Amino acid sequence: MYKLYSASVELTRKCNANCKHCIVDANSFDGEELSTERIMRLLEELNDEGCQNITFTGGEPFLREDWALFLQKAKALNMSIVIMTNGLKIDDSIIKVLKSFNVSVGFSLDGADAETHDRIRGVNGIFEHSVEVLKKLRKANVYTVVATTVMQSNFNRLDKIKDLLLKLNVESWQIQIVKPCSRLPENEVLTEEQYYKLAQKIVEYRKKYNKKMSIIEADCIGYNSALSKDLYIKNWRGCECGTNYVSIESDGTVKGCPNMSITEGNIRDIPFREIWQDHDKFSYNRKPNIDNLKGFCRECEHKYVCRGGCPVNCKTKDGGSYCLHKIETVGVS
Numbered sequence: 074m075y076k077l078y079s080a081s082v083e084l085t086r087k088c089n090a091n092c093k094h095c096i097v098d099a100n101s102f103d104g105e106e107l108s109t110e111r112i113m114r115l116l117e118e119l120n121d122e123g124c125q126n127i128t129f130t131g132g133e134p135f136l137r138e139d140w141a142l143f144l145q146k147a148k149a150l151n152m153s154i155v156i157m158t159n160g161l162k163i164d165d166s167i168i169k170v171l172k173s174f175n176v177s178v179g180f181s182l183d184g185a186d187a188e189t190h191d192r193i194r195g196v197n198g199i200f201e202h203s204v205e206v207l208k209k210l211r212k213a214n215v216y217t218v219v220a221t222t223v224m225q226s227n228f229n230r231l232d233k234i235k236d237l238l239l240k241l242n243v244e245s246w247q248i249q250i251v252k253p254c255s256r257l258p259e260n261e262v263l264t265e266e267q268y269y270k271l272a273q274k275i276v277e278y279r280k281k282y283n284k285k286m287s288i289i290e291a292d293c294i295g296y297n298s299a300l301s302k303d304l305y306i307k308n309w310r311g312c313e314c315g316t317n318y319v320s321i322e323s324d325g326t327v328k329g330c331p332n333m334s335i336t337e338g339n340i341r342d343i344p345f346r347e348i349w350q351d352h353d354k355f356s357y358n359r360k361p362n363i364d365n366l367k368g369f370c371r372e373c374e375h376k377y378v379c380r381g382g383c384p385v386n387c388k389t390k391d392g393g394s395y396c397l398h399k400i401e402t403v404g405v406s
């Protein structure tokens with residue numbers, strides 16, 4: 074039996090922004106999305122498998138008119154709820170609903186000024202709107218984690234984002250590295266040197282500001298490094314996608330992670346349990362072939378636990394994962 078712990082449910086692939094880095098390539102899909110009834114049933118199926126934490130994402134989840142029904146259902150199932158958003162649709166009435174269901178907001182902010190954030194997100198005025206919404210969320214006491222995706226366009230502007238978030242009294246800041254995808258211009262990918270500097274920055278921020286604003290590193294920044302004890306909130310035990318985490322796309326496709334291209338089946342065709350409990354699914358993590366690891370990972374002493382880090386992380390020239398331990402041991406590629 075595989076026990077599920079957390080799930081990400083993509084409510085729609087539609088979006089009102091046009092981010093240059095969008096890993097789900099929002100608005101590219103014009104097929105049929107899951108009905109209200111199917112998503113309601115899915116939430117029960119996830120709960121039956123043990124799921125305690127749910128993240129609603131997209132596209133932009135607030136573009137679905139029935140979004141509040143799913144929050145209500147997840148709350149009734151006693152799940153802890155996060156909704157990821159670009160903030161564009163959030164107003165006082167939405168904030169009221171979020172508050173009433175005790176939902177945490179994952180709010181994407183990639184710059185501390187209109188020039189950076191509007192350009193990355195492809196929407197004029199989104200920065201100004203985001204700041205106003207963050208103030209309102211704070212005032213209403215809705216727990217908010219700001220998520221910043223770091224790429225070349227904002228790598229040198231992290232201190233400014235940090236200053237802004239401290240000024241806004243944001244509770245939590247998640248810093249994640251941009252992952253390569255079809256939409257992302259190649260010149261936005263961080264170098265391995267920058268990757269290491271980013272990890273050092275996260276450690277510095279955590280030491281200095283964690284009492285005021287909790288600093289969360291994303292799973293794509295690691296692993297087994299001299300920095301690890303100050304970098305992680307929890308120990309890295311290898312990618313958990315498909316072992317206790319799952320993702321369902323807006324058309325019902327099941328995957329281990331929203332950022333991965335490997336698919337396992339579709340809940341339109343079969344019940345979720347049949348996919349999740351099938352031993353032959355999610356084989357990259359359930360039956361990993363360590364001999365297939367590339368680059369430095371092949372020789373690494375941590376490979377049986379780490380299994381090559383995040384599978385969709387940026388890759389080194391020899392095909393291994395960006396990895397702090399690798400950089401500390403043999404340097405950058």
Ligand SMILES: C[S@@+](CC[C@H](N)C(=O)[O-])C[C@H]1O[C@@H](n2cnc3c(N)ncnc32)[C@H](O)[C@@H]1O
Nearest residue numbers: 094095096131132133157158159181220251252
């Ligand atoms: C796909 S979006 C969906 C929810 C919502 N539209 C938003 O932007 O927050 C979820 C998160 O993934 C991040 N993201 C998108 N493309 C990414 C990429 N190539 N690498 C890393 N994170 C990415 C976004 O910045 C956002 O924080």
Ligand code: SF4
Nearest residue numbers: 088090092095132159
């Ligand atoms: S707001 Fe979110 S879903 Fe929309 S384009 Fe940007 S990252 Fe993609």
Ligand code: SF4
Nearest residue numbers: 370373379381382396
């Ligand atoms: S070199 Fe590979 S296996 Fe070793 S710690 Fe880094 S990512 Fe993990």
